[in-house]
Amino acid sequence: MPDSRSAILSQIRQSLAAARLPPAPSVELPSSAVPPPPSELAEKFAQELRALNGAFLSTRQAEAAALVARLVRERGAGRVLAWGGAHLPVPGLLDALRQAGVQVDAGEVPPGPDRAQRLADLETIAVGLTGVDAAVAETGTLVLLAGPGRPRLAAMSVRAHIAVFTPDQLHATLAAWLHARPDLADALRARSAALFVTGPSRTADIEMTLTVGVHGPGEVIAVLVEP
């Protein structure tokens, strides 16, 4: 209701005129130091992700497709819910999977009456395959922006999420990535969503006992592809 909007804003202005807020401390955080070399970043990333029950593998460009195919097969999955080939850092990865007998689903959910049925079908896919927009070493975090060719469910509805990325996508901290992407605010406005994933889905709601895979993937497998 437009009435409530103006009423609320005018009450806020009235309250601010009587402002009794304490003064804000003035402090600037030191901007991130010189980034450590990529090899150290990869090691730190692996250590953090493993500490959260995530998996980290590294491979060479030439072996990447075979590795991913093996990961899919090991999970008994005949289908993967995958980002489009243009959004994966390994050329020909999806073709290699198809050749290995794996069906690749692009996760398109057209609006309309068949939406629910299509979603129910996607829900049965056990493995998701994505690229990343950044990987954060400090926390073992994967950053995924939504967009065309990038189904979000590939990181959420599946039991195992495989994320493939390259060393140049590694950043020391989230702050360092934001710093490296001054265009991010604009880039984000052009997308409907982004997701920072740090390890598998977890809960400690029953007697503070840690359990993974409560809603999202129980397995997060980060695959670093060296040139």
Place this chain on the structure above:
Amino acid sequence: MSQPLAPFADRIHTSLKNPVLQLALDRNAERRVAGRNQRFAELPDSEAVRDRGRAIRLQTLAKLDQYLEQFTANVERNGGHVHWAATADEARRIILDLVRGAARPGAAPVVAKSKSMVSEEIHLNAALEQAGARVVETDLGEFIIQLRGETPSHIITPAVHLRREDVSDLFHERFGAPPTLDVEQMTAVARRELRQVYFAADVGLTGVNFGVAETGTIVIVTNEGNADLTKDVPRVHIALMGLERLVPTLADLEVMLRLLPRSATAQKASSYVSLVNGPRQAGEPDGAEAFHLVLVDNGRSAMLGGELAEALLCIRCGACLNVCPIFREIGGHGYGAVYSGPIGSVVSPALFGAEFNELANASTLCGACRDICPVRIDIPSMLLAVRHRHVRAGQPPAWLRWGIRAFALAMRSPALYRIGQFFAGLGTGLLARDGYLRWLPPPADAWTRRRDFPAFARRTFRSRWAQRRPRR
């Protein structure tokens, strides 16, 4: 809407007499506080990060009107709909309309819901159910307590008061799950049940941890990933947000994301941080087709101009609950308010009125809440301010009001003071044995039932002093 509350003292006694709750609260407090301290010790410049977090929140509140205009304009530009709700009632009506509009013709609407304190604040579930909707909480802890018909006992770990046996019994009864003490198996039952909910839901309803003004982004933080499925699978996403939860920029968000998980769950990062910019755009394969943001005031804009305004800095991490010696004894239910613990004892009277003033008495004013707060909210000072309100409104019981008045009178009058001393010495001298009172008549037996009281000296200091003084 809700049942009348038992008196505060009775609620406290109920909590104290529950051994399961006592054990759970102790374990929760010890683990969370130790973990939180370790995470902050590892964080470089942690004190400066806290100062920065406080500055960000203060600067946001100081220009809240401008940031709200910027934020909502950006949400709308991204294709989202913004609804302003001045009161709880207006928020409920807006959401009911949206939910009815999203339902399949002729079918009862199904709402998948991830955790939202604002929804608790406006008693949304009851209103939706009354309107014929099926509402299912998807956070595991919330799911459990919803099935049991309870309210959260902690804002971060809502089912902290339950044992695994309770959950096993519940899942056995409701879903025919085999009884088990294996938490992993119970979690698998919840996963199976809730998957069906996401995929059947017409609406996904989530809370909001932060709104970013410069991009019009809402940010939802979970470990389970339930908010992500809630917002991405159903056709319509409704996000419910307290209007103070803004930060100006993405860089500011990053600072808050360093503070929140460390304070709330002793993690460096939560498993899922979801940024929502609006509905799915053309060409995107999945996501909600409509996005509605409901901005809830419900007393916040007025609170901003008062002596409790600083409590609006709160990022709902729950650290002050974990560290509070009172919360640790009585738990969330003891407070009888949606927001419990030290910060709840300020926010509840500020938002919901004078009937919650008495919560501020449940504090030792030890200051641990202020010390642990990631944005350094001066909670003890505001607890004192609420106590003043309590007294000014004449809310303390008559015996206390008159007792304090009599005490004040005696303390101002040397003659009355002397008479008081004489009777105190005489009376306690008659009742005491070995220098201690072991029994006093009601209402003073409230003290002596648990503690002895030292007898007053028979001769006062002043009379002894008068004797010892050398005479001229």
